Amino acid sequence: MPKVTIDGQSIEVPDGTTILQAARMIGGENVPPAMCYHSKLKTSGGYCRTCIVKVSKGSDKDPRPMPKLVPSCRTTVMDGMEVQNNTSPEVLEARRGVVEFLLINHPLDCPVCDQAGECHLQDLGYENGAANTRYDFKRRKFKQIDIGPYIKLHMTRCIMCFRCVKVADQITDNRVHGMLNRGDASEISTYIENVISNDFSGNVIDVCPVGALTDRTFRFKSRVWFTKPMDAHRNCTKCSGKVTLWEKGEEVLRVTTRKDKWGESEEWICNECRFEKKHINDWVVEGPRHIDPHSVISLNHYENVAAKLKLDIAKQQKQLASKK
Ligand code: SF4
Numbered sequence: 001m002p003k004v005t006i007d008g009q010s011i012e013v014p015d016g017t018t019i020l021q022a023a024r025m026i027g028g029e030n031v032p033p034a035m036c037y038h039s040k041l042k043t044s045g046g047y048c049r050t051c052i053v054k055v056s057k058g059s060d061k062d063p064r065p066m067p068k069l070v071p072s073c074r075t076t077v078m079d080g081m082e083v084q085n086n087t088s089p090e091v092l093e094a095r096r097g098v099v100e101f102l103l104i105n106h107p108l109d110c111p112v113c114d115q116a117g118e119c120h121l122q123d124l125g126y127e128n129g130a131a132n133t134r135y136d137f138k139r140r141k142f143k144q145i146d147i148g149p150y151i152k153l154h155m156t157r158c159i160m161c162f163r164c165v166k167v168a169d170q171i172t173d174n175r176v177h178g179m180l181n182r183g184d185a186s187e188i189s190t191y192i193e194n195v196i197s198n199d200f201s202g203n204v205i206d207v208c209p210v211g212a213l214t215d216r217t218f219r220f221k222s223r224v225w226f227t228k229p230m231d232a233h234r235n236c237t238k239c240s241g242k243v244t245l246w247e248k249g250e251e252v253l254r255v256t257t258r259k260d261k262w263g264e265s266e267e268w269i270c271n272e273c274r275f276e277k278k279h280i281n282d283w284v285v286e287g288p289r290h291i292d293p294h295s296v297i298s299l300n301h302y303e304n305v306a307a308k309l310k311l312d313i314a315k316q317q318k319q320l321a322s323k324k
């Protein structure tokens with residue numbers, strides 16, 4: 001098993017593991033961000049360049065460093081490889097450049113965007129973005145398109161990550177949309193309108209890292225951080241039926257896949273579960289969904305409040321015990 005060292009932490013991984021996957025196995029602060037790679041989608045990654053890292057030692061056999069920064073989602077680990085992510089000023093500088101490019105055409109409409117609060121670009125911009133833009137030229141703008149009754153395409157927000165194309169390719173049985181044109185003329189084809197006939201097309205919403213593909217049944221209903229995510233399931237003949245319900249009071253505002261700690265869908269769900277089962281009685285509720293504490297969605301959530309209360313009570317009990 002090849003051994004790789006990332007920012008000073010070593011791990012042995014199975015053959016064929018990429019640097020990004022190895023970093024995720026180590027976990028913690030040094031995992032490179034990823035906008036286009038998705039662990040459940042084959043051949044994803046290699047488009048956005050946010051996951052770039054420096055390979056300061058190629059391997060034990062050939063210790064020469066790699067001449068350029070490499071995308072960690074597409075670079076396989078070699079035995080003895082040494083990688084720098086957060087410890088390399090060169091990587092951090094290059095990542096700031098990538099974010100600047102991604103934001104050139106992306107509108108700063110977070111206050112009205114449904115993806116705000118769970119947008120990977122928002123987090124990335126916050127962590128690596130510049131306060132001002134240096135771009136003076138005209139930006140790309142597109143009209144919003146309704147893709148059937150359930151999905152809205154807002155191309156102006158798209159960052160060309162190809163995840164939705166991979167979903168249509170690999171999860172639905174007939175792909176009818178894709179990327180048209182090249183360079184700054186690229187766009188997701190409007191043939192995407194046809195994909196709605198497929199039972200699993202709604203998954204494009206969950207994989208879109210920005211607000212380019214949003215759920216029309218949820219648009220403008222609530223900010224995500226005001227909703228309550230609950231794990232739930234139902235007997236479904238088309239998919240696993242395992243979902244996250246986003247509730248406000250007794251109302252189910254939206255249904256999504258369950259996302260792992262990298263924000264990637266654990267299992268795909270069908271359109272019936274996602275769009276047509278919006279009543280709490282349609283579901284067996286399992287309990288609160290764990291949300292990463294760094295996410296704005298977790299703010300003021302009962303899970304955190306309960307944990308804090310528990311901590312406070314334990315503290316008070318300790319103080320009382322020491323006074324006795
Ligand atoms: S619409 Fe979303 S998922 Fe599709 S390429 Fe654009 S950013 Fe990626």
Ligand code: FES
Pocket residue numbers: 033034035036037045046047048049050051052071072073074
């Ligand atoms: S996540 Fe690696 S290039 Fe996009």
